[in-house]
Amino acid sequence: MKNNKLKAWLYLLPAIAFLGIFMVYPLVDVFVYAFQEGFNFASQTYKGVGWHNFSYVLRDPYFLQAIKNTFIIVIITVPASTGLALLISLGLNSIKPLKNLFQTVYFLPYVTNTLAVGLVFMILFKKTAYTDGLVNLIISWFGGEGIDFIDGPYWAKMFVMCFYTVWVVMPFKILILTSALASVNEDYYKAAKIDGTSKSRIFFRITLPMISPMIFYLVITGFIGAFKAYSDEVAIFGTDLNVAGMNTIVGYVYDMLYGDSGGYPSYASAAALILFVIVLTITVINLMVSRKNVHY
């Protein structure tokens, strides 16, 4: 039996070793970095312990810009993508022919490289000396004024950003909602039909409550995902997000760590911890709201 015990640990050894080195130790270390003041990467020395890194980060205009951008992306894309996904899933659920084709097509963005497709979006929206780009062409059909969405005004850049983010997150949401809708027991609908219940009443009294757990799951994961937005931004605006004014919190963390402005793991750690606290707070609020409103 003793032999058996040893064997179990042997089977677990690789997983424990990797998780220990790359998950548990870093988790402790990030706090150490965040509270070491004046840490010097080259000499591995520090001057003192305290909250200086946090106050520095919170006063850094780049970080404040990153916070603002991240919150705008979250507030726009989470409701927009969840609502649109719900509409599309309801549509998918009400048809029979072509349903599988639509479902497969809608899922395609999930498997594509976001950096690569982001480049296509950039070209569609960009205005250069040679061409106004496709989106501006369409705007001009409706008599609108052309605009550079990539290097132009802030709201235009934010529009592209949100549009691309929604495009990227839709496949997952449609997939989850379609399977949630398909698993609602048919008997409820039959009973409602016999009673002559109106369509909107069926939706608000049967469908929505039945799939509410999945909607809240999507809202919670959507918030977490949107707060960590980064590679989609790089895909559209390039690696120098501070210059474009489109940096995000995660982008700020990486910029502090590496690259032209890098070499400050302490500031990066402080910013990462601030992000973690924000996400944790929002998730707890979400869970509290869902406990009140979700019917299990």
Add this chain to the structure above:
Amino acid sequence: MNTQTELAKIEQRAKIKRVTGKTLTYFFLSVWGIFVLFPFYWMILTSVKSYSAYNAEYTPKFWTMAPTLENYRAAFTTVPLAKYFLNTLIFTVVTTVIMLIVVTLAAFAFSRLEFKGKNLLFTLFLALMMIPNELVVITNFVTITNWGMRNTFWGLILPSVTSVFYIYLLKENFAQIPDELYKAAKVDGTSDFKYLTKVMIPISAPTLVTVVILKVIECWNSYVWPRLITDDPNYYLVSNGIQEIREHGFGRQNIPAMMAAVVVISVPLIVLFLIFHKKIMAGVSRGGTKG
């Protein structure tokens, strides 16, 4: 007579309502379908336009009469696209294989073997699932740098060879295999390891395939960690390669060549998706997250 025509009228109206409803639904679904597919159409179209033709189009054209493969040649000769491709392939295969071994062994221990502290350890593992990558990446960057593993494959691979989620997924799957099978194998004198490889792995093959596909997608699209750990183009993966191409590759205006590179990079996963779309979608709805 009168009531009959009334009835026919009502039925007629209901039918019209149904048909318009269906038409609107199909229209709406098609519009989103176009939104999804159009970027793909545009990248393929642009990639077969010649450089001069593309730059001569002040108003973009929706088709081309003279498709050319010139850009694909440029994509492979002007920038080391084949190298990026090979790097990504090596990275993906090695990461996935090592991860499968690590994850399978751990899941086996949790589902089949008895030892003290098993439940406590498993709970600790599950707790790790809540840790966002952004918190640990800072120290991992420092660790890999201190180990002198920047710009090496091991530096790219090592931090991503375990996944608590996949351990959890496999453990659940292994636990469904009836105890009797294990006892019978024990009576026959089969070793634990042999039981794992000859019985459990074949039975759980569908789940393992799902895990492999999800991991391959993740590896193929990974960007952040490779960017931190490599600045030598010899070790760039496709995501970093495409960023490099965008900023320094063909010259800023050669967009058709850029699009050819984008098509080449996107094709492997799209082919994988077309073959396995049922499996991928089932797998993602069980455990994928993105966005």
